[in-house]
Amino acid sequence: MKTKIKKLDFYKEPEEAFYPYRNEKYAVFLDSSMKNEQGRYSVIALKPYLILEEKNGVCKINENISRDPIEKVLDHYLNLYKEENITGLPVVSGAFGYLSYDFGRKFEMIPSRHADTLKIPDAVFAFYDRLIIADQEERQLYLASREELTGAGKAFLEMEETLQNNTVPDFLQKQEGRAEFFPDFRKEEYEKAVEQMIAHIEEGDIYIANMTQQLSIPGNGRCYEVFRYLRTYNPSPFGAYMNYGEFQVICASPEHFLSVKDGAAVTRPIKGTRRRGENAKEDALLKRELSESEKDRSELLMIVDLERNDLNRVCTPGSVRVPEHCVPEEYATVFHLVSTVTGKLEDQMSVDQLIKAMFPGGSVTGAPKIRAMEIIDRLERSRRGLYTGSIGYFSLNGDCDFNIVIRTAVYKDGTYHLGVGGGITWESDPEFEHEETMQKAKAVLEAIAAGERRQEQ
Numbered sequence: 001m002k003t004k005i006k007k008l009d010f011y012k013e014p015e016e017a018f019y020p021y022r023n024e025k026y027a028v029f030l031d032s033s034m035k036n037e038q039g040r041y042s043v044i045a046l047k048p049y050l051i052l053e054e055k056n057g058v059c060k061i062n063e064n065i066s067r068d069p070i071e072k073v074l075d076h077y078l079n080l081y082k083e084e085n086i087t088g089l090p091v092v093s094g095a096f097g098y099l100s101y102d103f104g105r106k107f108e109m110i111p112s113r114h115a116d117t118l119k120i121p122d123a124v125f126a127f128y129d130r131l132i133i134a135d136q137e138e139r140q141l142y143l144a145s146r147e148e149l150t151g152a153g154k155a156f157l158e159m160e161e162t163l164q165n166n167t168v169p170d171f172l173q174k175q176e177g178r179a180e181f182f183p184d185f186r187k188e189e190y191e192k193a194v195e196q197m198i199a200h201i202e203e204g205d206i207y208i209a210n211m212t213q214q215l216s217i218p219g220n221g222r223c224y225e226v227f228r229y230l231r232t233y234n235p236s237p238f239g240a241y242m243n244y245g246e247f248q249v250i251c252a253s254p255e256h257f258l259s260v261k262d263g264a265a266v267t268r269p270i271k272g273t274r275r276r277g278e279n280a281k282e283d284a285l286l287k288r289e290l291s292e293s294e295k296d297r298s299e300l301l302m303i304v305d306l307e308r309n310d311l312n313r314v315c316t317p318g319s320v321r322v323p324e325h326c327v328p329e330e331y332a333t334v335f336h337l338v339s340t341v342t343g344k345l346e347d348q349m350s351v352d353q354l355i356k357a358m359f360p361g362g363s364v365t366g367a368p369k370i371r372a373m374e375i376i377d378r379l380e381r382s383r384r385g386l387y388t389g390s391i392g393y394f395s396l397n398g399d400c401d402f403n404i405v406i407r408t409a410v411y412k413d414g415t416y417h418l419g420v421g422g423g424i425t426w427e428s429d430p431e432f433e434h435e436e437t438m439q440k441a442k443a444v445l446e447a448i449a450a451g452e453r454r455q456e457q
Contacts, residue, residue, distance in 0.1 A: 002083055003093045003396075004152035008141040012163055014042035014134040015228060017141065018241070020166040021046055022224040025245040026126050028096045030393065032136065032237050034331070038256060039237035041089070042134045043393070045096040046159075048126035049148035050077060052095070055121045057106060069106075070123050071352035077127065078351055078394055085397040089133050090261075092144040094395040097125035098242070098249070098405070101384040104360035105377075108370045114383040118410065118417060120247050125394070130155050132163075172229050172454060178445035179452065181215040181418070184381035190437070191430035193379045200375055201426045208302045209366030209375055212421030213437060214382040217445070219452050223248040223411050226451030234332040234443035238403035240391045247412035249386065252443065254331050255404035257361045257390050260354075262399070265311060265343045269303045269363040270404075271423050272296030272337035275439050276330075290335050291328050295427040300326055300337050303423070306362035306369060307341045313357040315343030333443050351394060361404050364388035366423070386410055387419030409444055418444055 018029045026048045032039030053060050054070035066073050074095060085092050103122035105112065131144040141163070145155040185193065190213055197211050219226075227241045227250045234252050242249035256268040274290040277283035290296060304322060311320045320343040329338050345354075365388075366372030387410075392402030409416040420437040 002146060004145050004147065005087055005092060006143045006152075006156045008143065008160065008163075010164070011139045011141055014044065014136070015231060016166070016168045017132055017134060017163055018044050019168045019224075020162050022241070022243065025243060026051065027243045028126075028128075029241040030096070030391070031231060031239040031241065033231040033239055034235035034237045034254075040135065040137045042136065043091060044132040045126070045128040045393075046131070047129040047149055049129050049146070050127040052097075052125045053121040054103065054123045070125065071355045074125055074394065075351040078396060081127065081396050082398070083396045085395060085399070087142075089135070089142060090401065091393055091395045091399065092131060092133070093128075093146050094393050095125040095127050096393040097123065098386060098389055098391045099123045099355070099359055100386045100389040101360050101364070103389065105373065107356050107359070108373065110370065110373050110377065112377050112383055114377070114381070116383060118383070118385050118412060120244075120385065120410065120412065124244065130159060132159065171232055172225070172450050174233055175446070175450045175453070177449050178442065179217045179219070179416075179448040181217045181441075181445060183213050183215050185213045187434055190434050194424055194428060194430040194433050196379055197375065197424045198426055198428060201424070206372045206375060207367045208299055208423055208425050209372040210364045210388070210421050211376070211424050211433065212380055212384060212387065212419050214384075214387070215418040215420065215441060217409070217416040217418060217448055218414060219411065219416050219448060221248075221411060221414070222451045222454055223250055225454045226250055226409070226447045229450045230443065230447035234407075234447070236331070236407065240403070242391070247410055249391070249408065249410055250444075250447075251391060251403070251405060251408040253391070253403040253406050253408060254329070254336060255363065255406055257392075257402045257404045258358055259401040260345060260399050263345045265315060265345050267307050267311065267341050267358070267361070268338055269300065269307055269341070269361070270336045270338050271300035271303055271363060273422065273436050273439065274335045276333055276335065287328050287330070287335050290337060291326070295425060296337055297326050298427075299423045299425050300339055302367050302425075303363045304339045304341060306367045310358050310362060311341060311343040314345055314349050314354055316346055319344035334439060359390065360388060361390065363423070364404055364406070364421070384419055385417065388421075407440065407444055409448065416448055
């Protein structure tokens with residue numbers, strides 16, 4: 001194992017640890033701010049030594065054009081740098097980044113009728129020289145260095161001094177109000193599109209599909225303040241902050257797309273949403289309503305079947321199981337229904353095979369996946385971009401961990417871009433579906449309003 005590890009004798013919360021690095025280009029913070037069994041570790045990735053980006057099928061390696069697509073290049077370098085992880089930590093070295101929804105369309109050769117207005121890469125992965133790993137359960141910080149750019153001694157000294165000496169502004173107090181936004185659908189237009197989606201279901205084209213609208217929110221780029229507010233008042237197990245220089249990603253995702261550890265694969269699709277109540281009694285009623293909703297349970301069942309089929313493409317026969325189904329989970333502003341699907345990967349399964357089989361996630365496309373994606377592009381008003389893609393990492397030991405990109409804003413050129421959507425079945429009520437998208441947007445819109453207000457103080 002080449003990577004060097006150091007356990008620190010002091011602890012700082014992950015949000016504080018990342019603060020001095022927030023303006024560094026390619027700095028990535030995978031944040032588990034919701035403390036549960038899904039959210040023990042947070043990881044900060046710094047100082048990339050190899051950067052892969054793909055746009056419109058063209059992959060660049062440190063600005064040089066590659067003959068291969070990014071999934072092939074990723075597989076090559078992950079094997080080239082392969083090393084064991086004997087630490088017990090989830091990751092100590094690897095490639096961190098994202099796959100956008102638009103990236104996923106290429107595998108099925110599904111074009112988009114929408115202009116690429118945001119103009120960010122379809123996929124970005126960087127191999128990092130330095131990591132900070134926070135074990136939030138044991139309250140321990142670990143430093144990791146690959147020694148690709150500097151020796152571990154120098155890297156550890158610089159990181160330790162930075163962590164000890166930085167100061168972080170006070171948290172913003174909880175605030176009321178949401179940022180002004182401009183949707184690409186008017187309410188009645190979105191409801192009509194939902195009706196058209198239902199017509200496709202009634203005609204037998206699809207069983208279920210995700211219907212999205214995009215919100216544009218003007219802002220001045222106080223992105224990390226927005227993120228700090230969001231993680232404080234809407235904690236999530238699969239959040240992220242990513243600074244790519246020309247654009248920033250602010251993510252508070254509750255949904256786990258795919259993880260692989262020691263060859264064991266897990267995906268946890270989410271379907272069904274209810275708002276949180278004003279008090280414990282209303283909370284209990286709404287949670288029970290969600291648990292007993294036949295519409296939401298059938299919606300999740302269809303996606304579980306799709307995810308089982310996807311996993312069966314890369315797992316050993318007979319190994320795919322559903323150990324948990326339709327379990328209600330609590331979040332700051334909503335309840336969701338969640339299922340867990342597991343399987344054992346085939347030996348020697350490559351990263352490019354895994355990406356092609358699983359991506360994009362079925363919970364944000366529909367079933368059958370290809371036809372649902374075609375209808376999605378026809379009925380939606382904009383490209384999804386990063387929304388409903390995946391953020392995470394590929395470890396050099398063969399493990400990986402990725403979310404589904406929801407509850408996420410991308411900031412570029414003075415505007416936050418926020419996608420919100422939901423699963424549509426033949427039982428869907430168009431007005432309720434529109435209201436559900438607004439409920440899902442609530443936490444991010446409040447965070448943008450609060451974070452941007454910090455600049456005025």
